[in-house]
Amino acid sequence: MAEMLYQRDIYGKTLVELGRQDKNVVVLDADLSSSTRTALFAKEFPERFFNFGIAEQNMMAAAAGLASCGKTVFVSTFAVFATGRAWDQVRNSIAYNNFQVKIVATHAGITVGPDGASHQAIADIALMRVIPTMKVVVPCDAPQTREAIISAYRHSGPFYIRLGRPKFPTVEGKGEFVLGKAQILRDGFDATIIACGIMVFEALVAADELLKKGIQVRVINMHTLRPLDTQAILEAASRTKGIVVCEEHSVIGGLASAVDEVVSQSSNPVRLLRIGLKERFGQSGEPADLMKEYHLTSADIVTAVLRVLER
Amino acid sequence: MIYPVNLNIKELEEKARRIRLLLLKMLTKAGSGHPGGSLSSTDLVTALFFNVLRHNPLDPQWPARDRFHMSKGHCCPLLYTVLAECGYFSCEKLMTLRQLGSMLQGHPDRRTPGVEVASGSLGQGLSVGLGMALASRLDKLDYRVYVLLGDGEIQEGNIWEAAMAASHFGCDNLCAILDYNGFQIDGKTCEVMNLEPVVEKWRAFGWYALEIDGHDMPKIISAYEEAKKVKGKPTIIIAHTVKGKGVSFMENVCDFHGRAPTPEELERAMKELS
Numbered sequence: 001m002a003e004m005l006y007q008r009d010i011y012g013k014t015l016v017e018l019g020r021q022d023k024n025v026v027v028l029d030a031d032l033s034s035s036t037r038t039a040l041f042a043k044e045f046p047e048r049f050f051n052f053g054i055a056e057q058n059m060m061a062a063a064a065g066l067a068s069c070g071k072t073v074f075v076s077t078f079a080v081f082a083t084g085r086a087w088d089q090v091r092n093s094i095a096y097n098n099f100q101v102k103i104v105a106t107h108a109g110i111t112v113g114p115d116g117a118s119h120q121a122i123a124d125i126a127l128m129r130v131i132p133t134m135k136v137v138v139p140c141d142a143p144q145t146r147e148a149i150i151s152a153y154r155h156s157g158p159f160y161i162r163l164g165r166p167k168f169p170t171v172e173g174k175g176e177f178v179l180g181k182a183q184i185l186r187d188g189f190d191a192t193i194i195a196c197g198i199m200v201f202e203a204l205v206a207a208d209e210l211l212k213k214g215i216q217v218r219v220i221n222m223h224t225l226r227p228l229d230t231q232a233i234l235e236a237a238s239r240t241k242g243i244v245v246c247e248e249h250s251v252i253g254g255l256a257s258a259v260d261e262v263v264s265q266s267s268n269p270v271r272l273l274r275i276g277l278k279e280r281f282g283q284s285g286e287p288a289d290l291m292k293e294y295h296l297t298s299a300d301i302v303t304a305v306l307r308v309l310e311r
Numbered sequence: 312m313i314y315p316v317n318l319n320i321k322e323l324e325e326k327a328r329r330i331r332l333l334l335l336k337m338l339t340k341a342g343s344g345h346p347g348g349s350l351s352s353t354d355l356v357t358a359l360f361f362n363v364l365r366h367n368p369l370d371p372q373w374p375a376r377d378r379f380h381m382s383k384g385h386c387c388p389l390l391y392t393v394l395a396e397c398g399y400f401s402c403e404k405l406m407t408l409r410q411l412g413s414m415l416q417g418h419p420d421r422r423t424p425g426v427e428v429a430s431g432s433l434g435q436g437l438s439v440g441l442g443m444a445l446a447s448r449l450d451k452l453d454y455r456v457y458v459l460l461g462d463g464e465i466q467e468g469n470i471w472e473a474a475m476a477a478s479h480f481g482c483d484n485l486c487a488i489l490d491y492n493g494f495q496i497d498g499k500t501c502e503v504m505n506l507e508p509v510v511e512k513w514r515a516f517g518w519y520a521l522e523i524d525g526h527d528m529p530k531i532i533s534a535y536e537e538a539k540k541v542k543g544k545p546t547i548i549i550a551h552t553v554k555g556k557g558v559s560f561m562e563n564v565c566d567f568h569g570r571a572p573t574p575e576e577l578e579r580a581m582k583e584l585s
Contacts, residue, residue, distance in 0.1 A: 026449070050445065050480070058472035061435040065442020068428050069450070070374070089469070092432040093439055097421055 126253025382436020
């Protein structure tokens with residue numbers, strides 16, 4: 001059994017670690033510090049933590065102001081608000097200035113669960129991916145969250161890091177996180193599954209199932225969506241017979257779109273199928289039930305791989 | 312040269328006249344841009360850069376500098392002209408406004424020395440200033456932050472989020488300047504979306520608010536001095552101004568919000584300003 005951990009717990013702890021190392025680290029939140037776990041930082045460094053109340057636009061533009069004065073600013077709230085509510089502030093005040101602002105958004109995707117569609121960010125990757133200077137990272141589990149946060153701290157410019165609400169199963173043996181470098185978790189030449197976030201674990205379960213049927217799939221953890229590892233995608237397109245892209249996000253504008261943008265330009269435009277939300281909002285429910293309802297399970301991935309190999 | 316240089320009132324007025332002339336030339340050359348609001352806030356910004364702000368054009372990144380952020384970014388012709396007059400770059404550069412590859416973009420951009428943060432999408436600048444004010448406090452560098460707001464701009468909800476937060480955080484190192492000329496693109500502010508009661512709104516949000524004639528140099532200077540003495544809360548200087556101030560046929564004419572003068576109009580304006 002894989003170890004189950006909250007990405008946000010690790011995020012909070014990593015912030016404290018960075019706060020101890022660097023007095024220029026400042027953290028902002030919009031009344032969700034206990035949920036996002038920035039409260040851990042607030043407790044240790046109250047003078048460097050600012051709660052902006054329920055005012056995400058103000059928080060994002062103020063983050064830009066702080067960064068213009070040399071601060072490394074971590075900004076947190078739920079993904080749906082960080083990207084949707086304050087998109088123009090993120091675009092114009094943070095990203096256009098290429099400031100050292102790291103947006104770490106939690107509660108992304110439908111695994112938010114019972115809170116329902118209003119709180120389930122299903123287009124946040126799309127919204128962030130279209131901003132020219134923005135780097136976009138979707139860690140697959142809690143340990144990778146720590147690596148992604150530290151990487152964002154070390155690299156210059158704005159970041160969007162997408163975290164989930166529930167505990168995520170830890171993916172073993174994935175190796176070191178390198179920004180923009182995909183992780184090949186299983187090798188195979190029949191088909192490729194490219195996934196991010198919680199879908200990486202589902203992809204591995206699907207790969208094991210497929211192996212029982214004698215189908216060897218390559219599984220890629222595409223933790224960084226910008227800059228995208230186009231090499232890994234082109235290789236998958238040339239060496240395997242089809243690609244299935246899996247994300248807890250709309251199939252429009254997210255990882256599948258990003259992969260498709262590369263594949264369609266390649267000399268091997270293989271067949272590509274998408275696992276994700278298909279022009280539907282989410283709804284209330286337990287995360288596991290929602291994953292089934294929206295066809296995001298390992299069984300759905302198995303079906304898709306078999307289809308992509310049909311031809 | 313380290314600013315402020317404390318010009319006398321006559322010198323400041325002369326500086327403002329020259330700046331108006333230059334920015335109109337620049338706009339005419341560019342063929343587009345925003346003269347109305349640039350002219351209405353010329354006296355306010357001129358006084359600020361020459362007599363109030365601590366800054367050094369030879370070291371634009373001086374950590375202890377006071378910050379100025381033009382939240383109403385469309386009035387950058389004024390900002391660029393003031394920066395050139397202070398010595399951040401040569402006045403010839405002004406004639407490249409809005410051209411491909413120019414460091415003088417149609418709205419402020421950090422590629423211009425002296426521009427702290429890009430602006431142009433209205434309503435965000437007070438928050439940016441708030442962030443700077445918090446950084447000043449964290450770094451104990453004692454710099455002050457000035458943000459120029461347009462009157463139509465305060466129709467944006469983001470402004471009031473920032474207003475609430477700046478008083479909550481007790482940012483007495485933050486000073487907003489409201490260029491209250493009473494016009495926006497579609498007409499008078501009182502007709503498009505009434506702002507009144509303006510002073511009461513800011514006071515209700517916990518700000519120290521003072522009202523002045525935004526073209527009266529002695530009053531402008533004393534307002535900035537008064538703002539420095541306020542403790543525990545941010546200050547807003549609500550400056551009553553005239554859109555297109557200084558050129559008779561532009562004054563209170565909405566059309567000149569976002570239209571550059573023609574060469575003929577420039578000639579008439581130059582006669583009035585000379």
